[in-house]
Amino acid sequence: MMLGLLLARAGVRVLVLEKHADFLRDFRGDTIHPSTLDVMHELGLLDASLRLPHSEVAELKAQIGDVLVPIADFRHLPTRCRFMAFMPQWDLLDFLAREAGRFPTFQLRMKTEVTGLVEEGARVVGVQAVTPEGPITVRADLVVAADGRYSVVREKAGLPVQEFGAPMDVLWFRLSRTADAPQTLGRIDAGAIFIMLDRGDYWQCGYVIAKGTFEQIRAAGLPAFRERVARLAPAVRDRVGELRDWNDVKLLTVRLDRVSPWHRPGLLCIGDAAHAMSPVGGVGINLAIQDAVAAANVLAEPLRRGTLTDADLRRVQERRALGTRIVQRFQVLAQNRVVAPVLASRARTLTVPVGLRPFMWFPWLRRIPARLIGIGFRPEHVQTAARG
Numbered sequence: 001m002m003l004g005l006l007l008a009r010a011g012v013r014v015l016v017l018e019k020h021a022d023f024l025r026d027f028r029g030d031t032i033h034p035s036t037l038d039v040m041h042e043l044g045l046l047d048a049s050l051r052l053p054h055s056e057v058a059e060l061k062a063q064i065g066d067v068l069v070p071i072a073d074f075r076h077l078p079t080r081c082r083f084m085a086f087m088p089q090w091d092l093l094d095f096l097a098r099e100a101g102r103f104p105t106f107q108l109r110m111k112t113e114v115t116g117l118v119e120e121g122a123r124v125v126g127v128q129a130v131t132p133e134g135p136i137t138v139r140a141d142l143v144v145a146a147d148g149r150y151s152v153v154r155e156k157a158g159l160p161v162q163e164f165g166a167p168m169d170v171l172w173f174r175l176s177r178t179a180d181a182p183q184t185l186g187r188i189d190a191g192a193i194f195i196m197l198d199r200g201d202y203w204q205c206g207y208v209i210a211k212g213t214f215e216q217i218r219a220a221g222l223p224a225f226r227e228r229v230a231r232l233a234p235a236v237r238d239r240v241g242e243l244r245d246w247n248d249v250k251l252l253t254v255r256l257d258r259v260s261p262w263h264r265p266g267l268l269c270i271g272d273a274a275h276a277m278s279p280v281g282g283v284g285i286n287l288a289i290q291d292a293v294a295a296a297n298v299l300a301e302p303l304r305r306g307t308l309t310d311a312d313l314r315r316v317q318e319r320r321a322l323g324t325r326i327v328q329r330f331q332v333l334a335q336n337r338v339v340a341p342v343l344a345s346r347a348r349t350l351t352v353p354v355g356l357r358p359f360m361w362f363p364w365l366r367r368i369p370a371r372l373i374g375i376g377f378r379p380e381h382v383q384t385a386a387r388g
C-alpha cells in the first residue's frame with residue numbers, strides 16, 4: 001500500500017490487488033516506527049495519521065519474571081517523533097488507501113487474489129487473479145510481490161528461498177480491556193512469552209509457544225490454557241473466560257526466510273515476500289515500509305518513462321539486502337539465545353538473562369535497541385516529487 005501510494009503520487013499508474021474484502025484482520029503487529037513516522041512527515045501526512053486512535057510509547061520495557069527491564073529508549077532518536085506508535089494496522093492501511101485514492105493514477109481492487117503470473121519468455125508481464133466476478137488477467141510493466149510471508153507471487157516466480165527456521169509459533173486471541181488499563185503489557189517467564197497490544201476496548205494477545213506444540217496445548221484442554229494465561233497476566237484473570245472455545249484462539253506460524261535474488265525481469269519482491277520476518281523485535285513492518293520507500297525512489301522515474309530494466313530492480317535489492325540480512329541475523333540469535341531457552345525452561349520463575357542486565361544499569365545502552373527497532377540500519381527518505 002505504501003509503495004502504491006508513493007508511485008501513484010509520483011505519477012506512475014498503479015493497481016494494488018488485495019485478496020481480502022477489507023484490512024480488518026488482526027494477524028499483524030500494530031507498530032508504527034519512528035522512521036515510518038518520518039516518512040509520513042515527508043509525505044505531509046504525519047498530523048493526519050496521528051489523529052487516528054493510537055498510543056505512543058517512548059520506552060519499551062519487558063516484564064521478565066517479576067522484574068520490569070527497560071530495553072529501548074526512543075527519546076534520543078534523531079527522528080521527528082521519538083516514540084513508537086501503536087495503531088491497529090487496518091486503520092493505517094485504510095488511511096494510506098484513502099490518501100492514495102486522491103491520485104488519479106491509483107487504483108485498489110479488493111477481493112482480488114493473485115493466483116499466477118503471466119510470462120513471456122523469461123519476463124513477467126502480468127498476473128492472473130480471481131475475483132468474485134471471475135478470473136482476470138492484469139498486464140503490467142512491473143509486478144511487485146508484496147503479498148507477505150506466504151507469497152504466492154514469489155513461489156510462482158520460482159525464486160530460490162533460504163529458510164532459517166523459527167523455534168516458535170504464536171497463539172493469537174482477544175480479551176476485553178477497560179479504559180483505565182495500562183498500555184501495552186507483556187511478560188516473559190519460564191516456559192512462556194506473552195504479549196498484549198492495546199487495541200482500545202480489547203487486548204490483542206500473543207502467547208508464544210514452542211513450534212509444533214499447539215496440539216499438545218489443545219489436548220491439555222482450554223481450562224488449562226486459560227490458567228496459563230491468567231498466571232502470566234494476573235490483570236486479565238477475570239477475562240480469560242472470554243475464550244469460550246479453541247475457535248477463539250488462532251495459530252500464527254512464524255517464518256524467517258529470504259529470497260535471493262529479490263527480482264526477475266518484470267518482477268520484484270519486497271517486505272515479507274522478499275524476507276519473512278520473525279516477530280522478534282517487532283521490526284518487520286518497518287523493513288517492509290523502508291523497502292517500499294527505496295523501491296519508489298529507484299523505480300518511479302524509469303516506470304514513468306517506460307525505461308525500466310533489470311538493473312533498476314537489482315539496485316533496489318542492493319540498497320536493502322544488507323540491512324535485512326543483519327536484522328535477520330539478530331533475530332536468529334535472539335530466537336536461539338533467548339526465545340528457545342525461555343520456552344524450554346522449567347524453572348519456577350525466570351531470572352533476568354545476564355545479557356539483558358546491563359540495560360537495567362546503564363540507561364544509555366537502551367539507545368542501541370531503540371535505534372535498531374525504531375530506525376533500522378538504513379533509513380529511507382522520500383525522494384520522489386508529487387505530481388498531479
Ligand SMILES: Cc1cc2nc3c(=O)[nH]c(=O)nc-3n(C[C@H](O)[C@H](O)[C@H](O)COP(=O)(O)OP(=O)(O)OC[C@H]3O[C@@H](n4cnc5c(N)ncnc54)[C@H](O)[C@@H]3O)c2cc1C
Nearest residue numbers: 018019028029113114147148271272279282283284285288
Ligand atoms: C504474530 C506476529 C506478530 C508480529 N508483530 C510485529 C510487530 O509488532 N511489529 C512489526 O514491525 N512486525 C511484526 N510482525 C512482522 C510483520 O507482521 C511483517 O513483517 C509485515 O506485516 C510485513 O508486511 P508486508 O506488507 O510485506 O506483508 P503483510 O503485512 O503480510 O501483507 C501482505 C498482504 O498481501 C495480501 N495477500 C496475500 N496473498 C495475496 C494474494 N495471493 N493476492 C492478493 N493479495 C494477497 C494479504 O491479505 C495482506 O494484506 C509480526 C509477525 C507475526 C507473525
